[in-house]
Amino acid sequence: MVTSTSNVRQPHFYLRRLAADRRRVKGGLEVRDKRMTESTVVARLESGMTVGIGGWGSRRKPMSLVREILRSPLTDLTIVSYGGPDVGLLCAAGKVSRVIYAFVSLDSIPLEPHFRLARQMGLIEDEPYDEGLFMLGLQAAAWNVPFLPSRAGLGSDLFALNPRLKKVRSPYDDGEEFVAMPALNLDAVMCHLSRADESGNAVFLGPDMYFDDLFLRAASTNRFISVDKIVPTADLLTEAGTEQRLRISRLMVDGVVERDGGAHFTENPPDYGRDETFQALYAASARSPEAFAQFRAEWLNISEDEYQRKVVLSR
Numbered sequence: 001m002v003t004s005t006s007n008v009r010q011p012h013f014y015l016r017r018l019a020a021d022r023r024r025v026k027g028g029l030e031v032r033d034k035r036m037t038e039s040t041v042v043a044r045l046e047s048g049m050t051v052g053i054g055g056w057g058s059r060r061k062p063m064s065l066v067r068e069i070l071r072s073p074l075t076d077l078t079i080v081s082y083g084g085p086d087v088g089l090l091c092a093a094g095k096v097s098r099v100i101y102a103f104v105s106l107d108s109i110p111l112e113p114h115f116r117l118a119r120q121m122g123l124i125e126d127e128p129y130d131e132g133l134f135m136l137g138l139q140a141a142a143w144n145v146p147f148l149p150s151r152a153g154l155g156s157d158l159f160a161l162n163p164r165l166k167k168v169r170s171p172y173d174d175g176e177e178f179v180a181m182p183a184l185n186l187d188a189v190m191c192h193l194s195r196a197d198e199s200g201n202a203v204f205l206g207p208d209m210y211f212d213d214l215f216l217r218a219a220s221t222n223r224f225i226s227v228d229k230i231v232p233t234a235d236l237l238t239e240a241g242t243e244q245r246l247r248i249s250r251l252m253v254d255g256v257v258e259r260d261g262g263a264h265f266t267e268n269p270p271d272y273g274r275d276e277t278f279q280a281l282y283a284a285s286a287r288s289p290e291a292f293a294q295f296r297a298e299w300l301n302i303s304e305d306e307y308q309r310k311v312v313l314s315r
Helices: 010-026 038-043 063-070 085-092 113-120 131-143 212-217 233-240 276-287 289-300 304-314
Strands: 050-053 077-083 096-104 125-128 147-150 166-169 177-182 188-196 223-230 255-258
Touching: 038 063, 038 255, 063 085, 063 188, 063 223, 063 289, 063 304, 077 085, 085 096, 085 113, 085 276, 085 289, 096 113, 096 131, 113 276, 131 147, 131 177, 131 212, 188 212, 188 233, 276 289, 289 304
Parallel strands: 050 077, 050 188, 077 096, 096 125, 188 223, 223 255
Antiparallel strands: 147 177, 166 177
16 A cells, blocks of 8 residues: 655655644634534535545545535535545445546455446446546645656557546656646545544554645635544644654645544444445345345435444444
8 A cells, every 4th residue: 555645755744733723722712623523514515526435445534524425415516536435325325427436446355346237227427537636636636736747558459448547658768758747626624534623633553644635735615524522723743643643734625524433334443344234234235126125224214323323233
């Protein structure tokens, strides 16, 4: 797994920012409280938006926010994701018109069955990239440039599968031809992290950032995170254990949702692993419309509080 390297100086910047936040709190100055609920987040979204979803496959996905979208009237969404069950659920529920992705997998189940079904039936438009080009698209959006050049994709079938891709020739003496990866600009972003303070500074505790920092920088507004626990700003570094995990600044976040188990049924180590039993139940629901209708009635057409209670009781 390649760890996000969008800005290797970020941890030091965030340490300075956290120190400034501590001084504001100590001095009685107000730091904006960005706490909100899943329903508040989804109320700020609109049909037709391009929504980025952080995480990687079936790892640290903002599933409580995804489930809230399923309960909403939103539709015609373009989803941008290193995809997992977030993409599959939204496709199965008819919320998606287009998917921009590098892959869509459940990890232990290689192909996401609901996404595969939607794609095979022509229910969605799909825009595939490889993992490297997808990352460059997020980086281009974060840097506010229209594209970034790359050799990745040259000689591949991506140009046959994705008509959006174009080539560009170097203006310098080498005259080399590159893939021009377009910026993946986002209208809204949702990511799940491990810990945050109430103003949006956040840390991940697992093995990888999964480019969530780039997702949050690829939009200028509507940037939301869910976390398993909100802690005081002064405790963030202690929770992180190292400044290298302080990768999300409050300047990149517009709202914070505290939800223990918010990434279920995907993994969020060290807090919890992937719920393989539940994931198998979810995957089996792609066998027929009736199977998904039953799964949706039992697990999705209920409040998030009730969902979390049922998960605990099912263990």
